[in-house]
Amino acid sequence: MKPPSASAARQTASLGVRRISCASAVVVLCSMLGACAIAPGMRMTTSSIQAPANAEPNGHAAAGTSATADDAPQAAGAESTANAAPSARTTEASGAVPEIPITELDVALVKQLQDARQAQQRQQVNMLSTAPQAYTIGAGDVLQIVVWDHPEIAAAVGSTQSQASTRPGDPSSGFVVDQSGELTFPYAGTLHVAGLRTEEVQRRLSAALARYFVKPQVTVRMASYRAHEVYVDGEVRSPGVVAVNDVPMSLYEAISRAGGFADSADQSDLALVRGGATHRINLTQMLASGVSPSRLYLQPGDLLRVVARDENDVYVMGEVNKPISAIPRRTGRITLADALAQAGSVNASTADAAQMFVIRGALNGTPQVFHLDGRSPVAMLVAKEFDLQPKDVVYVDGNALVRFNRVLTLLIPAINAGLTAGIVTK
Known part of the structure; x- marks a missing residue:
């Protein structure tokens, strides 16, 4: 039997390289088809669940669930049929993160949240409001x-x-x-x-x-007057001890005698410490609700702290032009639209406007996730009225094309390396 010639050996090697190249192309094609599943980067992963039979038609009143992302445009204005339970979704659970229902943001929900805040504010004012008491003599007077x-x-x-006294303390x-x-x-x-x-x-x-x-x-x-004092701390111009005199010490009086609010003060977050308990006072909501803060009178020994605005920031992440820690306005209010505006709005090239999320309360035991489909102009009205809370996280997901492009960016170097090796071998 004759040994194979050199030309036949070269043909055999070339055939093997072509087979390897075909196999590599098949692998690359399969990877490209599964790009959305293995796309790198941050994104909100959700899974569909079947809502209970007694769920409300709008999907958020009873269980706090919402329609799937594919059905979001139809779910915004359509009613669910009587014989089909509405679909909902939750964030996918893991060992460190529990499964959390996703609540759809709409006008009705925003109105419900605003009414609940106003009712809570009135209840707190009624609890803290006391009739002004005449000054009583104490030790040191x-x-x-x-x-x-x-x-x-x-x-x-x-x-x-x-x-006259020669020193202020005399x-x-x-x-x-x-x-x-x-x-x-x-x-x-x-x-x-x-x-x-x-x-x-x-x-x-x-x-x-x-x-x-x-x-x-x-x-x-x-x-x-030296017996009774209140303490005003935080973002005021002259923090320190304020003596209580025969004029009843209202909340406004205490802040005024401390020099007024500083430019960095959050007027929606005042902490009043009384009797070992801390009460959070929101002046902005009180004024918006028609409740006068002059009804709140401080008592001797009270501590009033005005929180800084940068302590109540929110985080804007994902496909926005400038990821940022958004700061509330001087009134302390910051809406979803305000946070997106401070982040330079969503990135028109990479963002999926239908997938905007607000994550709230990760550490208080009752986390919440809100979803807003921003493709409709009406959704921006909802974003303008939806108030964010301190340390909320606003996340804008990327679209499928961006995730597919990221996969290609990772695969192209490997493809080029394979083609180069094939050419060298040939």
Whole structure:
């Protein structure tokens, strides 16, 4: 048997290279057909589920579910049939992330959320609103007491009666209430005055001095308010201690005496700490609801903190022109449309306007995912009225063509390398 010639060997090798190239082309084609499934990058992966039989027609009132992305345009204006349960979807669960229903954003849902916030705000105002109380004397207060026709009693105050305080922390001239809440006055002795009003102290002094003087005429006035204080902290121009005086300390009064709001203040997020509990106050919603913040009176020992706007930012990610941490306005309000505007709007070349999501409450035990189909101009009206909450995440998904292009970008170097190897071998 003769050995094969050199030309026959070359033909055999060339045939093998062509077979390898064909096999490689088949593999590449299969990979391209499955591009959407293996596309790299961030995207919201959802799965369809069957809604329960008692689900509401709009899909979000009972179970918080929504129509699938393919049916989104029809579901926005069409009613579900009586014999077919509406479809819904959830985010795909994993070991670290539970399965979460996706709620469709529409005008009815936005109105429902706004009404719920207003009702909660009114309930909070009613709980914190108290009738203004008259100032009561406490430890550290300084009283100015005059007994008419008896100037010798004024000598009990000492030489400071006619001298101004040299330091801001020095008490004004007068009679100081000690830490036990007691007041010592000539001839009257020691009286417990803590918790009394000035007119009540005046009556007690008159009764005590009547044992030594005939119809004594006594005048009692506050010389220095030092017993009761509130604390104003955060984004105000002059944070610190604010003394409570005979004028009832309303919420506006406390902020005004602290210099007013700073430019970085979030007027929708004021934290009032009272009795070991923290109450969040939203001035913007109160004014929008027709509730006057002057009804809120601070009590001695209260702490009022004005939160900065950059602490209540939201995150805008995905296919937007400028991923950003969006900051609320000075009123503290930021809507979905505001966040997208700060991010430079969606990327017209890569974004899928039908797949816009808002992820909320990831750490409070009740996470929520909202979906908005932004292809309709009406959807932008919903985005303009949908208020975001601090630390919300706005995510805009990419379209299928972008994901397919990303797969090609990864495959082309491998294809080129295979063709180069084939040419070299041939």
